[in-house]
Amino acid sequence: MPNLISQIDDALTACGLMVRGAVALSSEDHAPNGPLGMPARSVVLVGHGGADYWPHFERWRSTQTQDLANPLDAWSRSVLEEVASLVGARALLPNDRPYAPFQQWAIRAERLRPSPIGLLIHPVYGLWHAFRGALLFDAEIEIQQAEQLNHPCAVCVEKPCMNACPVDAFSAAGFAYERCLAYVRGPEGQHCTGCQARNACPIGIEYRYPASVQTFHQAAFAGL
Structure with a gap:
């Protein structure tokens, strides 16, 4: 399937x-089914x-009903299914059940590694x-091996991401999900426009999501 990846991109x-x-x-991967089952x-x-x-999602969202559940997932599915129909694939989202191992796939595909806060x-x-979804194929396709990337956290001494959370939800023991959720849903969280631990990371700041985008994702996380 020459140029398939380029066609998808x-x-x-x-x-x-x-x-x-x-x-x-x-x-051995026990992979989800492709288009032929x-x-x-x-x-x-x-x-x-x-x-x-974000602008593409916002334009699409303006054409939908205001009470649409999980609008970003719905938009992602519409995009992926359209592309899947062009290339003979099956579209799959991270929230589809049974859950697919998106994080493991990402580590293999781009050789990424977790940050101290887990992302x-x-x-x-x-x-x-972020990974919005995947396209599954029945056949093997030509795949270029990903280059080994430098892991920025390995040379980050201060680890600001571990000290920025107002409720200390991140530690060596993992992510205190319920503590974070209680804060975001509480009165103090109303003034929080994004994960402070995530914002503290100095890598890729030019790609930082605008406040409106962070607010949307935080509200979705908190179920607000």
Whole structure:
């Protein structure tokens, strides 16, 4: 399938998204089914670095009902399914059940590693990137091996991300989800426009999501 990745990337660019790597799958991966109902042999990850996707999502959202549940997932699905129909793939989202191992795929596809707060960090985009979905293929496709990337956290001495949270939700023990959620849902959280730990990271600050985008994601996280 020559130029398949380029074809997918070109289609995604019109929506502010891009190919975020690809992985060949074997029987040991227990992969989700491809378009023909058999375990997929290849997966192409779709996402973004920075918030280039946001204007496209906002325009689409303005054409939908105001009470649409999970609008970003709905938009992502509409984009991925359209691209999937062009290239003979099956679209899959991170929230689809049973959950697919998106984080493991991302580590294999782009050789990313977790930051101290658990999010995968990219050497260019920092913590300001995401995977919106994947395209599953029945057949093996030509995949270029990802280059080994430098892990910025390895040379970060101060680790500001670990000290910025107002309720100390991040520690060596992991992420205190309930503590974070209680803060965001409480009166103090009403003035919080994004994860302060994420904002404290000095990598990729030019790709930092605008305040409106961070507010949207925080409200979705808190179920507000």
